Amino acid sequence: MLRSLWVVLTSSLMLNLAVGPALVRAQEAPADIPPITIRANTRLVVIDVVVTDKKGQPITGLKPENFSLEESGKKQKIATFTPPGAGQSAQQTLPPGVLSNRPEYIKPAGVPTVLLLDATNSHFLDQSYGRSQMLKYVLGQAESGKPMAVMTLTDQLHVLQDFTTDPKILMNAIKNLRPQEQILQAGTSPGPSSISAELASFTDLAVGYVLERRTLITIQALRDLSRMLSGFSGRKNVVWLTADFPFDLIPTDRNVSDEELLADLPDVRQKSVGTIASGSLASQQRMLHGQEIKQAQADLASAGIAVYPVDMRGIMASGIDVSTTFALRELAAETGGKAYVNQNEIKDGIALAVADENASYSLGYYPENKKWDGKFRNIKIKVDRGDTENRYRKGYFAMDPTLDKNWKPEQEVAGALQVNGSATQVFFMAQAKPTDPGKIRVVFLVDAHTLTAEDAGGSKKMNVSLYASVYGPNGKNLGTRSTKVDRAFDAATYQQILDKGMMVPIDMEIPAGGKELRLAVLDNKTGLIGTVTGPLGQ
Template sequence: MLSKLPLLFLFPFTALLSQTTSQAPQPTQSGVTLRARTQLVVVDVVVTDKGQNPVRNLKASDFTLLESGRPQQIKSFEEHTGQSAKSPVATLPVNPPGIFSNYSSALTNDAVNVLLVDTLNTPVTDQIYLHDQFRKYLKTAKPGAPMAIFGLTTKLLFLQSFTSDPELLKAAIDKNISHSPLIGRVTGGNTLQSADEMSEIVATSGLGADPAQAAMMQQVVADLKQFDAQQTSFQSQLRAKYTLDAINQLARYLSGIPGRKNLIWFSGSFPLDVLPDGSINDPFTVVASSEAEYRETTNLLTRAQVAVYPIDARGATTSPNMDVSQSTAIYVDDPKRFNADEVKYHLTAAAENMTMFRMADDSGGHAFLNTNDLVDAVNKATAAGSHYYTLTYSPNDSNWNGNFRKIQVKLQQSGLNLAYRHGYFADDPDSP
């Protein structure tokens, strides 16, 4: 996170002192003002041992900080040890009748936890499991720890402001959030879409006996596959846009709250980049990228001091191609189709997981994938995000050219795990 610290110097600012007040000359003021400015980079570092327990009582001298391989001087250092009984809670202001405020109370000394329930990228059946897990979490949650809840459909929804009341949190998670029409139950499955259905019709009706008819039907099937792939790509692009826009809004809102914010994001994830599809005639027509939008999102998260903890709400996932709910008839006459569907599933799953890993890595959080114990994932995310060290430094390189600058944090003690954001884009802070 970059912040401006203006230093103002006025001269001349001293006057000769006299023995009597009446003889003291009036100080003269010059119209010349010198301004100096420095950019501070804020890095939150979570340090844990092999058992994922927080490591306490480290000193600034234990850390080595580098930017683009060059050592940086640590300007300030602070250890945050999580919520304590003495942590003050901001109280809601008392407004006169008829006056309303969007002010949210939150702890002023500790990290703030925010839950994002993503129904845009989470299948409906997995949302039911997510709600059950969240109710289980509330029964074991640390008392007195406030949390805010947001929802994500095709827009960001504010479900509950910061509160530690389990009944209010439970009511917020039980609110009827419409699910997204842009995602199905599984990724990369062999559900019979229009092209597959047409292939079965051709195979069972005998239309392929005539070579001319067979060629025509093959072209129709190829065109349908092309259309299906382009439609799927378009839906993925919409999901990426809606999701990044919502996280941008959330980052701007959280920037008004001081200190670190932990965004616990329940989602089925989404791919930032849509790769070529080798099963269609023109595989590059479906290619799309959201890298420019993603860069804006990471910059906003950095400035708002938000660490993202994505949790895959689908739990442990396996290939759906041999699931009993899927049709395997298409593999009887086309054995190569099974291998193609398997490759497509693994590529899509890897792209989705990569998004979660990148979002966590770029913000200093941690991604929880392929786990059915969502309660444990939330507990680990809140515990890790509540015990951290804040380091700041002023970069030696003052050339704000928009390039990515890599941040490295090292410890003298070995065998410890460090989680922090690994860089930032050096955009000009004076640019619009």
């Protein structure tokens, strides 16, 4: 672990840049910025463990030696350890005209929590009730408290309010969240007695198409959330308010026992594992989109996100919806969160997620198994006290997206730039300055601690792509310029890049109607992305 060294960009430095990568003078970062792990041929796996007593009260004061950790039956050495409340830096202010996706500039101190209202998988009335419960929860936060963001899922993920600790700002964002008819109406297929067989077949196809679209939109939202929250240290909570979830996250490599199912669903003991695991629509979608779901799960695990699904339908008079309840509980179990279902005061489900941060310990380790083969790896954690209840994600897929033959880096970057929230997997700062009429120079300063470097005969090889896009007021991409740094650096130069950052300029013309600048940095060896958005002229 090295303490990051960073720079404050100034106009005078910008005007003297040479074409191509360059290094600038550095100044030591403030002491409260947490250290960053260098990604040089290492894969650090971080697991958040919520440790409570039998009454659900947090257990504090635990040390690394109180924990033991196994991956797929093999004991692992704990390399990093963060107790509850540690490792959170105060929010800082950027210099004028500078853009950045670094956490200390975009998030207040504290464990971040996302309140997400799902309109893709929920009907109008459910959305309305969920919104009222969100307002009720925030209304109870009389003073500045925990950092929260408000998002919604429609045709894609949208950030309505970035992280803030001000309840009044959150209230305004939630008030502006207007319930709408479900984006994709699944409907139901009428029986064959009411319509012809041909029409019934067409209706079934329409229902299948809608479910397919809901699944793909939801998978992409999980990946977008992972990119946005990945750079924040410690635990990240996502409270997912929904009335349905189109697929489940049960790893295909892990069997679900009857005991596990019945422990999670005591009210549906009459349902067998086979009926639920193979017969539900959620499980069918998992089988149809297994690779995409595996990648989304790997992203959630890498980002350290715990999902807290909250069923907006409240108490259902007709009884529990077995398939939806099962999918929501599995979503929570696989990510280390907790589901809140069949309850009316769903604001309490939000409070549940926030309370868990007081009992959350972060354990990091470098897996002894260095083969990233896409297989699922089980994780087992024990605490050397007999009176604890421990909750954490059950494992992860050892995925390397760059080994996927279908991986398209240009498409990944384009998708990341469509989201109105910063991806934080790669940190950078940037500034755009006019050069000639209608032209600008965008200067990137990339934190090399968040890039991968491969050994290359005594040198370090880096492969990074940088993108600058101009968007119009309607969200349309009007033009993109890109450049690539794909070369090896000797040891001394690489150390300078680590200490001072990698500076790369892009010159581009401003298309007519351009209003917004969206920037991206892609690590071509890992597929990790950083993005930031700002108005042209900033």
